[in-house]
Structure formats: C-alpha cells, structure tokens
Amino acid sequence: MSETKSRAALAALLVGAGVLYVWGLGASGWANSFYSAAVQAGSQSWKAFFFGSSDAANAITVDKTPASLWPMELSVRIFGLNSWAVLVPQALMGVGAVAMVYATVRRLFPVWAALLAGAAMAVTPVAVLMFRFNNPDALLVLSLTVAGYCVTRARERGSTRWLMGAGAVIGFAFLVKMMQAFLVVPGFVLVYLVTAPGALWRRVWQLALAGTAMVVAAGWWLMAVALVPASERPYIGGSQTDSVLELALGYNGLGRLNGDDYGGLGNLNQQAGWLRLFDTEAGGQISWLLPAALALLVAVTWLTRRAPRTDPVRAAVWVWGSWLVVTGLVFSLMQGIFHAYYTVALAPAVAVLVGMGAAVAWERGAHRLLAMVVAVTVVWAYVLLSRTADWNGWLGTVVLVAGLGAVLGMLFTRRVLVGVVAVAACLAGPAAYAVETAATPHTGAIPTAGPATGGGFGGPPGGGPGRAGRPGGDGGRAAFRPPGGRGGAGGLLDARTPPAELTTLLRNGSSTWAAATVGSNNAAGYQLATGLPVMAVGGFNGTDPAPTLEQFKQYVAGKSIHYFIGTGMDGFGGRGGGSGEAARIAAWVRETFTATTVGGVTVFDLTRS
Template identity: 30%
Template sequence: MDKPKRRLDWWLVAILLLAAFLYAWNIWEAGSANDYYTAAVVSMTKSWHNFWYGAFDPAGFITVDKPPVALWFMAISGKIFGVYGWSVVLPSILFGIGSVYLIYAMVKRVFGAWPARLSALIMTLTPIVVADSRTNNMDATLVYFLLLATDCLFIAIQKKRPWLVLVSFALIGVSFNIKMLQAFMILPALLLFYWLASSQPWKKRLVTLVGAGAALAIFTLAWPLQVDSTSAADRPYIGSSQKNSVMDLAFGYNGSERLLGQTSGLGGTFGGLNSKNKGGFEGMPGGAPGSAATTKNGTTTKSNGTTTQNGTPPTGSKQGGTPPSGGTPPSGTNQGGTPPTGNKQGTTTKSKSNTTLTAQGGEGNFTPPTGSNRKGGFPGGTRRGGRGGMGAGGGAFNIGTAGPLRVFQSALGPQISWLLPMALIGFISSFVYYIDRKRKWWQLSLQQKHVGYWLAWLVPVMGFFSIASFFHPYYMIMLAPPIAALAGIGLYTMFKQFQGSWKHWTTYLLPVGIAITIALQAWYLTQYYTVAPWLLVIAGILVIAGLFATRLHRFRKIMVGATLVTILAAPGFWSITPTLAGESAGIPTAGPDLLSQGGNTSGGIGSGSVNSGLLKYVEAHQGSAKYLFAVSDASTAAPYIIKSGKAVMAIGGFNGTDPTLTLKQFKALVKKGELKYYYSSGRSGNSSIAAWVEKNGTKIAASKYGSTTSSTQSTNQRGGFGGMGGSGTLYKLTVK
C-alpha cells in the first residue's frame, strides 16, 4: 500500500518566509555585529588551535567568555564567505528560522496543523527572537539545540526508541558548550516528561535515564576537561575565569554569579541588579553603568553627562564613535553631547588621576527621556520619549526589580511577554480540553503531557530570571519556545471551547485571555505612545463584543482573523523594529527606540572605532613582534583585530580584570621582543602593569601617527561598553 504523499503546508511556508525576512533583512548593515565575538571568529579562521579553543586573538593569548560551539558555526561561515558582519550572523539567522520550524513540527505531531501554525507564527513574532537571531551572540543557536533535544525526546516517546533519549540528553551536553549552565534550565522538564510519557516499565526507564545521564556527562565535559587538562602554556587563558579554568568559568562567571550577582571579572559585585538598588550595579570599569561612583588614586569627580579623557572634554562633539556614558542620545543627535532630559544618566570622567562612574537607573528609578513627539511606529499614536540607556530597549543591564512579576515589568516584558498571559491561560484551556474522559483523573493524555512539558520549561526559567541578579534582557529568548507553544495550542482550544455551552466556565477563557493580554500590551505601549494604547483597547473590546455576538457560528474566519490581528499587532510591530533599523547588536533588543536612533547604539562591546593612523604606525614598526600592541581589555582590542587580522593582546580579557599575566611575565614578553607597544585607552585593568608601563614606557607622540578614526561597524552599531575611541596614549616598551 502506497504511503500518502506529504502535502506542502503553504501556511508554514509563509511563516518561514516571514521569519527569514525579519531575521535577515538589512543584515548587510551589521558592520562587525558584536565585535567581541567577531574578533574571535577572525582569530579562529587563522588556525585549528584557535578554532578549537575559541581564541579571542590570532595569537591565541585568551579565549572569549563562552565555550566555542556556537562560534564554530560562525567561523565555518567566515571561512566559506569571508569574515563580514552578515557572514558571522548567518548561522544565528538559520538557527532562528530552524527554531520556528521545530516548534511547528513538534506541535503538529501531537495537536494538528492549526495549533502548529499559530505556535510557529508566535515564535516568529516574538521581539527578542528577532533581535537575537540578527546577532552573532550564542542565544539563537542555544535555543535551536534545546528545541532539537526536545524534539528527539518527543520522537523517542512516540516511536518507542530509547536510544533517541540518549541523543536528546547528549544534545543538552552540546548545548552546555554553547552557553554553559543556561542549557541545563530545561533538564527538569525533560526528565519529568520522559518519566510521565514513556511506556517502558519503570526499571527500563531507570536504565534509559542512566544511559541518558552518561551521554549528558560525556558531551558536557568532553571539551571542558580536555581544555582544563591541557597545560596552560599550550592553550589560551580562559577568558572571564579567575582560575584559568573552563569549569571555573562555567560555575563562576557563567554560573552562580548570574544568580547571586557578579563578584569576579568586573572588580566588584553587581549588587545593584537586585531589588534593593533597582537595576543599577557597581564596580564596572571603563564607562559602563554603575550604582556608585568609582574612584581611582583616591580622587572622585562628577560630571554632568560628559566624558573627558586626559583632561580634554568632548564638549558635545562626536569623538571616535564613542558616546559619553551618560545615557542614550536622543534621536537626531550625534553620539555625544547632552543626554535627554529626565534620564538618570551615568557619568564618566577619565584622566590620569581619576575615574568616576555613577549609575544609570533600572526598573525602579528610571524616568524615560523626554524625546521629540512625532508620528511613527505603531499606527495611530504620538510617540513618547523612549526608554534610554545602554541599548534601545531599556538598557544592557536594566532587568527590572526581582520578584515573581519581573518578566512582566517594562524592562523585560516588551521583549518577551506580550502573549505570556495567553500562554498561561492557554495551558489551562488545553489541559482541560484534552482530558481523556475514559481514564482516571490522574491518568494524563498524551496532549496533556505535552502541554505539561512546555509549562515545565516555562515556570523554572521564569523563576530563575525572577530572582537572578546578573543577566541581560536578551536572555529572555529562553522563554520564547514555551510561550509560543502554549499560546498557539491554547488559542486553538479556546476557540473550540468558546463554541460550547454558556454554562461551562471554559467558554469564557477566550474573552478573558484576550482582555488580559490586550491590557498588558496596552500598558507596554503607554511607555512610548499616547493614542496607540487606546486604539488597541478599543480594538480588543470590539473583538470580544464580536465574539459574543457571533459565537463563531457566523463570520467564523473573520472573527478568528480579527482576534489574531488584534493580539499580534503590537508584538508584530516590536518585532519588525530590529529589521527596519538593520540592528545587529552586542546587546540585541527590540522596540521603537531603534527607529528613532537609527539602530541599536550598543553595537559591540566597544566603540567599534579604529585609529587608522595608529594602526599603520604599529604595523610599520611591529617587526618580528608577536603582538601589534597590548591593551587592558578586549573592547579596545576587538576592532583592531577585525581590521588588521593581527594579534592584539587583551591583557585583562572582556572586562580588563582577568589575571592573565603577572608583571614579571609581561616584562619577559617585552624582553623577548614579542611585545613592543602598549596602548593606554583609559580603561582600568592590571594596575601593576599599567603603572610599570606609565613609568618605564616611552610615550609616542600622537603627531607621529595622527588621530584619524574609522569604524569597523556601521553607524547603527557603535557604542557599547566603552573602548579606545579616538584618544589615548601609545607607549613603546623596553626592558633594561
């Protein structure tokens, strides 16, 4: 008997094309995307040694702050097409589209075509999914592999193939080597689902789980143990670790410190990222926001929204592509000058004698800047001032106030939570709808087990981010798959239940879900617009009234379409903003600020600027030296590595504080002729090395190399955590 032919689902094709447009359009404007990771891609294409370890610089001095699996895909793309912004972002785009398809495939297999289409569409139109899929960060890659692990487990249960359970858990191990402990967030959901859904006897289930645990351990630990067992002299220093160890990086900087607040790598604790300090943080060097003034050499000074280096204030001018750290500039201005009024801006003053750093407010103490009122963006509204700060969506570290409702707050909610109420109500609806009346009440149907899995993914991850002290808003992509699946399935079942008896409580789930969802969305819109929220509320009232008037017996397709358009309009607009702005940022975000700013000004980790005169000078005088020059931190080094393809030593790694070298070791490199120059960019780092350089190095007059500044990024991607900019001091090094 012939197998039935598979029909092409044109709805799916349309959704995937929409995803491809949102994730890929304008990506040629990416510049160097997140230049920290792009510099690593440049380095990894130079040698297998750098490729394996994920080296930041071509000399293999130090690694980036994440394992290399996601970077491997970027490096392969860079090797094939050349290293460009679009080529290093291409894997994220493909993984983002792949995640949409996996959501569709998993939901369709159990619930049918329409729940699958709705889930895929919601995943596609989740703002932070769009933003993350347009950058060379690791998050889109991580989510794809987590969904692939989930799909393997679902197939293993459905087709009774225990070996696929091992594959599923092995993929979680691979995911660990993408972004470390973040991958383990869904382990409880995987274990619970397997135990409840498997038809194996419990003893065989235990044996399978033991094998799955072994597969998880092998694929999790293979790379870290190989690296940690290799002599430190034969591999790069593990960036952002304090003990030159992958396991220390995993359980420290990328582990417990995310939950408790960062205590290493930044010279202080991000104590302000908790509910006490409302989103600020302290101790970050080099111009990043902080909750208190930072002093150097015992001197503290304060300025008003300006940045000065070596005593020369920029007086509002654009200097080297690096804005003052006093907040996000209003639209229509160059990066520099006076921040928007009303913003609790950070301020930084740098000179030989002092460095000052004050906080930018978080959820509790943030006042949106007074931007220019203008028509645009979401239809029918006058635009309010957006949420300023580092990045267009509320700030690189603005994660709201810790508590059970944190993901609904305005700091994180507009990135992820537009349809979260629909997902939670949708779980109730679908769980009740798929009850098998022939079974006992505790015997769950297959569909109930599946919606239970998505809830078991959603709740623990929400719980972690509700109390964690240190993470970025773009980590919210971890919530996108369960929200998409539960909302898509729930909408389908709610429409079915709405046609039932008025006496049954499930009949009212659809209008209640629409009302709560619209209310939340309207509140998010009030952060930016005055008229648009009211238009959305009116549309929601009309839809609910239309549903009650027709009961879906007449005009069914019209009412279903009107409902979907109403609840997807606002998140859909938010989702298209990164596409229209050509955003590919180090701190990806979505929102109207991108349109007014011409893209996310938080681009990479540094300014993305290169002093071409200085670069030519050090290249001309490098001779046989291994490094062009040394700097304190990776944000200063990254654009030079991208521009030249040569090794620049970032002594302190990402933040300038990694204990990579002692002064004795540094002097030995200088004596051997491997290092001839040191650039003092004004960022803090190894104080003993910096002091020795300042005392013993020979200053090179700026007139010898000029001060011409170019950018490795598009104008939409400049800014970030600070970097070299257009000024600093170059020293020639000698050891007598």
Template identity: 40%
Template sequence: MVVVAEVRTGRREWTAVGVISAVAAVAWGWALWSRPLQPYYAAAVHSMSHDGTAFLFAGFDPAGVVTVDKPPLAFWTQALGVAVFGFHPWAIALVQVVEGVAAVLVLHRVVRRWAGPRTALLAAALFALTPITAAINRDNLPDTLLVLLLLLAAYGVTRAIDDARWLAWAGVFVGLGFLTKMLAAWIVLPGLAAAYFVAAPGSRGRRLAWLGLAGAVTLLVSLAWPVVVTVWPGAKPFVGSTTDGSVWQLAFGYNGVSRLVGGTTGVGGGYSATVGAALGGDAGPLRLFDAEVGGQIAWLLPLAVVSLVVAACRARGAAPRTKAGWVLWGGWLIVGAAVFSFTGGIFHAYYTAELAPAIAALAAAGLVTASSWSRGRARFVLPAAVAGTAVLAFVLLDRTPDWLPWLRYTVLVLALLAVVAALVRAPRVAAVVGLAAVVAGPAAFVADTAVRPGSVLQSADPAAGPPSTAVLHTVFSDNIGGSAAAGYVRFIDSAYRLSPGQRQVLAFAQTSPADVTLAVEGGSYGAEPFLLNTEARVAPLGGYLGFDPAPSAAQLPQWVAAGKLRFVLLPQVFVDIARAGAGRPTAAAGDAGELTRRVRWEAKHCRPVPPARIGPDAATAGVLLDCGVEL
C-alpha cells in the same frame, strides 16, 4: 485537548510553514549587509577563522592570549560561514538567520506531534513574531543556536515516547547546548525528563533507566570540550572571565553560580553586577514584565500560563502524548521563568529568548483549544484570553507613548471587536480579529527591529522595538562621569572602524618581531578594531573588560624578556576616563586590581613613544608604550 493520530503533512500545510519561515527570514535578514554585530564575538570569529588554536579554544585573538567568555560551538558555526563567504559581518549574520529559521521549522514539527497541525502552525508564527527572538537572530550571540539545539532536544523527547532510543539524541542536543552557552542549556532538563517519564510506555524502572542513560549522554557531551581544554598538553589561551584560567570556573562560576546568586566575586564582579542589574531590572516575580524585559518576551506570557493551568485542571484522561506536551512546555517555561526572574547576578533581557518556544507553544495550544469551546461558560474563555492579552499589550505599548501612539488603541479596538464577534457566535471573525489583536504589538516590535539602523552599543545588549540606550548611558555615567561616558559610548560604536591613528600605531608596532605585535590595555574594546580589520597578532590585555590576569602584572616582565611583548597601547578613551575619574572612586575600582597593577608596571617600565615618530594621527589612538627598553 483531544489529539487524533498524526497525519502526513499536506501541501497546504507545507505552504503555510514556508510562508511563516519566509516572513521570519525577511524580518531577521533585512539589511543583512549593513548590520552591526557584537564586536567582541565577531572579532573572535575572525581570529578563529584563520587560526587553529583560536578555533579550538574559542580564542579571542590570533596571538593566543585569551579566550572569549563562552564555549565555542556557536562560534564554530559562524566561523564555518566565514570560511565559505569570507569574513564579513553579513556572513556571520546569515548563519544566525539560517539557524533561526531552522528553529521555526523544528518547533512546528515538535508541536505538531503533540497538538496537531493548526496548533503547530500558530506556534511557529507566534515564535517568529516574538520580539526578543528577532533581536537575537539579528545579532551574533550564541542564544540563536542554543534555542535551535534545545528545540531539537524537545523533538527527540517527543519521538522517544514511541522509540526510547531517541532519548539519547535529546541528551546529545542538550549537551551541544551546553557547549553553546553552558548551564543555560540545562534549564530545560526538568521539563524534558518529566515529559518522557509521564508519557513513555513501560515500567517506572525502565523509564528511569532510559532517563539515566540520556543524562549520562548529556553529561558526556557537555563536558567533552571542557575536558579537552583541561588536559591539553601544549600552550593554550587563558580562559577569559576567570581568575585562574580554569574552564570549570567559567562554566560553573562566571557562567553558573555567579549568574544565579550575584555578588562581587570573580573577574570584574562588582562592575559586572552593577551593569547586569541595571540592564535586566530588579530580580523578583515581576521582572519578566518590567520596563527592560516586558516588551521583549511578556506579550503572551500570561496567556501561556493560563493555558497551562487550564490544561492541568483537565489533564485526567488525556492521551500520553498530549500530557507529555503540556509537561514538556510547562516545565520548560516554569523552570526558565523562575531562573530568569530571580537570578541575582548578571542578567540581560535577551536571555529570555530561551523562553520563547515554550511561550509560543503554550499560547498557541491555549488559543486553538479555547476557539473550539462554543457552548456554556467555556465559550467565554477565548474572548477573555484575547481581552486580557490586549490589555497587557496596551500597558507594554504605553511605555513608549511617542512610538506608534495609535497602535495601543488599535489593539484594544480589535480585541473589543473580537469579543463582540465571539458573543454573537461569529467564531471565524472572532478568531481572525482576535489573533490580530494578540499579535499586533509584538509584530510591530519585530518590524521596527528589522528596519531600524542598529549600533554596536545596541548589539552588545540586543533588544527589539523602540530603541533605548538610556540605561547603558546611565551606568557609564555613574561609573566614569558624564563626559567620559559619552566618549566611551562613541569608542564602543567605532569598533568596526580602524582609524588612521590606529593604522599608524599598528604599522609602527609591526616593526617589532615580538610574538604579540600589539597589546591593547583595558580589555577587548580597544583591540576589536584591529582584529576586525586586520589579521595582525593583536591582543587585549586583561580579556573582555581588562580585569583578567591575562597576563598578570607579574607575568609582564617575563613576556617582555622572552620577546613575546614589546608594544602596549593605552587607548585614548581610557586616558580620558582616568583623568575624568581622578580623585573619586568608581564602581569598578574594587575589581580593577590586576588592571591597575599592569598599568602601574607599564608606567614604570615602559617608555611612551612620541606620537611624532608614529604618524600625524597617532595621538588620537592613545598612548603607545615601548616596553622593550627600561626607563
């Protein structure tokens, strides 16, 4: 690829960028007001929006019992949206849409500096039409902000080739990425560092010195919040999803090594590994193409890889900025794909959203470059690329044969027409029809995601295209039994509704002056309806899944004696699960030690409150235990 000197962005180009951004905003913002979000993080944002301690520590509950399992930056931005508009799911979703559109604009600027305006516009469009990008930007997961920050880091690297001081800003943005999703942000570091090293002017020592400085900045920003949490002198919530309340275990254990190598160590390790493996498919070189992941990210992945290989073969004599672009995006993609393909621990398909910018940039560069080859054997490259991409699209679409059954055949027909047009030397027709063949499948997935009503269960593991909760249902059924699993799924989907029975239980518990008005046993799902619909000091015992020692069974009598806790609610769904699972082991049994010990202590020392004393619907909410009086 030959890149001429950078020129000012003209009105037509800005108009095209605006159109791409507007289409993305519509796709990601459609039905903004009625969208169910991941209730775990939404409840935390509600708590953070009206409690300073929860805001600082990413606390899940306003009572300060436990934090969420991620650092706070993404939730800080969402809490600011709530501060402006009030607490509404659409206010959180709006923040995500704004961050997603900003990522489109930044990607355009980064690619433009590397490969010119045509490639930049195409890359922005391909990124906006990536299914998993649409899925995360319509949810409230931290991945949306993570992608934006990593793109800002890439922009810093491209500017640093001309002015090394920009490399420090790249370090700042990667560090902020760490404060968004911890070690996931560091995946791009090899690509960013290599791009600067191969393209920046000056001696090798000078380039290494600047990289060392940028690395120090990255480390300083990354560790700023963990250090504050560690040295904080006052009371603070227990760090969720850890065994000892250490933020370092969260960063480098639960969200670090455990994700990479798997195993059953840590809080809820066996159950989490079971669920993670089922949701993400088996680790291996073809994971990114499997039934769970392929439809989300794989559409243009072979095209991106082939483009990178061709660029590597033709790299000799390339301009430094051109070489830097290929190294940056190639390193980003290769390292990221390797990590996500072979991760042995918890893995969700939506993690691959981090790969979307690199795939879009490389695929766009490959298509634009191949379209300029009109002589000799090189003129067959574009038809071959379009044909190969169309065949992959057919395979991915064929996995859901009842959804738009005509589309997969349409893609093949469009690809055939593009190949014919290229062979008869009608390049414009070949380019337009070929591009339609390439984007038809992923664009249909994005459109379907925009107009399809969602559910809370799907928001916990967002995916684009034809919906399927079969994997989740299977996991729950294998662990807690079919009928109990169905009840558990209904229970999760009711997170945004506070039932009459739950309202009656809360009103009864509010008669106590305890610091924690109501503790909900078994994890966050039971506490979410209270936190999403009230400002009461309600807290989950055991953190996200109930396995955290937050508090431990040994701490419960201390909490009760100190007046911190009196009422504990055991949601009805867990009573049903216990009955359904009586006499048979479950995959979670080995992880539920602290949960089991707490429940045993509660059963021995707390008295069930008769539902008649609470309200006519109280029994539907579960069993309310009064721990203020010994049996």
C-alpha cells in the same frame, strides 16, 4: 487544509521569518565586536577555533564555551570576514528554530495551531534581535528547541533513541552557553518520568542513558581542555584560576544566581523580582504572549485532568510549560548580572504553549476561555505599547479595539474570521516591535529590541543599550566607563573604530601581537580594524589575571608585543573582586616606556625602552 496548502503555508512562514531576520542585516556591522573578533581569530587559527580564543595568537578565550562561534567561524572561512558572513548563520538558526516550533505543535495539532506557534516565535521581538546578532543565544535557542522536540517525540512512545538525542543536544547546548542550557533539564526529566509510557524502572533507565549522552556531549570538550597543559593553550577567560569548571560554576553559574562576584564586576542590576519579565527592561522583549501562555498551560492541565497518566496532549504541554516556568522563575529571581536579551530562551516555550493551548481550547469548545485569553493579551499589549507613546501611539488603541471586538465575536460565534482578527490583534504589538528591531542597527554588548521605553514598574527609564543611533538608550548601564588611563578606542561594553593613522601604525609591526590593551572590547576594535592579533589584557572585564605582570614582561622582552594602547580601563583591574594584574601591567608600561599620541590615542612602543 490539504497537504499541498500546508506545505505552502509553512514555506511562507519560513520565508517570512528569513526575510525578517536577514533584511538589512549588514547595517549592524560587527554587532557584538567582542564575539566578532573571536570569530576572526577562529577563522585564522584552528587552535583559536577549538578553544574560542579572542585572538589568533591565543592569549585568552572569550568568557563562554566556544560552540556558538563555530558556525560563524566556518562561514567566515568560506566567505571571508564581513558582517554578512558573521550574522547570516545566526539568522538561519532563527529560521530553524521557527521550523522546530512548527514541527513540535504539528505532531499533535492542526496546521493552523502550528502556524500560530511558528508566527508567534518568528515575531517575538527579542527573538528577532538575537537572530540578527552574534551573541551565543541564537544557537542556544535553536539547540534547546531541538531538545524540546526530541523530548516530545520520545514521550509519545517511550523512545530511548529520541530521549538520548535530547540529552546529547542539551549537552551540546552547554558548549554554547554553559549552565543556562541545563535550566530545561529538571522539567524535562520530571515530565518524562511522570507521563511517559512503560514501567517506572524503564523510564528511570532511559533517563539515565539520556543523562549519559548529555554528559558525553558536553564533557568531551571539557576533557580535552583539561588534558592540554595550560602553557599550550589560551587562558580561560572569565575565570580566576584558568579553569573551565570555575567559569561554568562561578562567573557563568552560581554568580548569575546569587549575585556574588566571581571575577566580574558584581551585580550591576538590582531589578530581580517576580515581575521582572513584565517591567520596562524585559516586558517589550518577551512578555507580549507570556500571560496567554501561562493561562493556557493552566487551562490545558484543567481540561485534561481526567485523562490517563500518559495523555499525549497534556504531556506535550507540560514539556514546554516546565521549560517556561523553570527558566522564567530563574530569570525573574536571579540576583546576578541579568540582561533583557536573555529572555529569548523563553520564546520557543511561549510560542509552543500558545499554539497548543489555543488548539486544545478550540477543539474542546472552551470559547469563553479563549475570549478571556485574547482579552488579557490585547489589554497587556496596550500597556506595553503605552510605554512608547511617542512611537506609533495609535497602535495601542487599534490593538485594543480590534482585540476586544474579536472577544465579543468569540462569545457569540465560531466564525473563522473572528479568530483571524483575534490572532492579528494579539500579534500586532510584537510584530510592530519586531519590524522596528529589524529596521534598527544594533551594536555593543547589551542590545535590546523594539523602540525606547520609559516609565512603568520595576525597570530603569529609557530604552535598552545597544541600539546604534539612539540617544539616551543605555538604560543607565551602557554609558558606564571605568576611570583611569587616557584615550582608547572602546570601553567595557563596546568597541569603536580606531583612527586610520593608528591602524596603519599597528599593521606595520611584526610582533606576534600587534598590540595589547586592557579589556576585550578595546582589543576587538583594533583587531577587527587591522586583521592582526591584539592581546586583551584581563579579558572581557579587565579583571582576569591573564597575563600576569611577569608573563607580560617576558612577552615584551621577547618582542612578542609591539604596542600597548592606553584606555579608560587601565586602572580598572582589581575592581569588583577581580585580579589587579591589568592595573599593574598598565602602571609598569607607563613607568617604563614613553607615551606618544597617535590619532588622539595614547600608545606605548614596547620595542623601545
């Protein structure tokens, strides 16, 4: 293929991905209101921007480091607060990730292999979901894909500069989603140490420099937070001791692995096991090409077994294979809170392995191997599509027949048309899920891609939560509502639009916080509706000890909070091992102030005893 045609093909791929990620984007509204409220806060206050506060008055931060919020907050500062300004940066990150996957494969393989990898990345259902959503995962995936590209480049000639670049990008990724960013590190280090050119001592020294770059890129923000007195910054949400390190190592670290509670709600998902990535919760999100990627990883390793230690093809495949294996095992076996959308972190590795592996097998005449991989892929696609028999039930049969027909053709001919049919059959299932995902608004804290599923092994019946307008689509989790309190605008996992009369009432106040309420999603609904700071008592789960009852009383005495809004979470603080401060605050408010009802919501005016 000529250079002009190659560029045109790449442009078509990126434009197609952009359309898929942007089309009808505004239908999802605020998507995850928890993060949209923080974006609103960061667009109003540079202090909130830096710390990742939930509100512009800086009561408490979100339960993550703030880097994922920064692109959205800058967009909102430029274009104003609206759904498109919040979500378009995420879509552009998706296009960037597709471009990096293409660039990685293209360094060693033909254009067709790079296009295959880019297309596989673009239509992975969970990738379409997260690049149209405002969770931290979009920037995490882009950052790790850039890091993988840098390691691939560094390994080619033993480049210290590229390796340090990878370390710096991974360090930045820590500021996006904390410990998850480091899952790629063990594999990257081992592959570079084993396969990179140069003397062993030089490789060790290069890795030390890359590690230093990673620590600096992640540590500057941690150091800045540590140097600011607690009284001068917001409380670190998600921690029990107002500590970023506790947040990273506990709630967002070991707690996700061992299932122990670190101020959260405990392990609400007991589906851990070797087949988790193939069950009804995660299977349709990521596993379409997962068997192919694993098979091709093993096949390339075998086909290059006699190659020298520094063989670039094998090393490149190992870089991305280590990412897939380590991260995939952690996701499969982790005992703590797990959501299917986490698997978007596997999408770049799967896509690169499919592109590289197919190219190696084709160039080395392993046509029977490719035929076997295609057969397994279309059979697995048929299984996945059979889980949605009431949604385009004909598609699974078409994929199976076309795919197996292409397999027969591959055994007897090397015609390009046969290869095209094989690729189309393998991508038809995820592409259909991808289009369905793009056509469906998604809101709430736990979105899932594709149509609702049911049955199968290892997963709950019903579709995943987070699809607007899908009855019964919560998979047994999103419908959870804690007891206590009366009448709120949201809950643990979503934020609802408050009644107009209550929005008007809150806007007429003059306090630092227009209101306070238990739980970040409850607060987010009021904050986005009014444009004013609303204190999220207890943070995301209502279990953080922030503020304490004494601090809350001081705020009330100083007229800093105008209203307290009752919710279904008022009595929830202290459950799941977290703090009971939210419950004590709610009880004190009920005992001290007179309740009124505005638009069906229980409200306490804290400026009147």
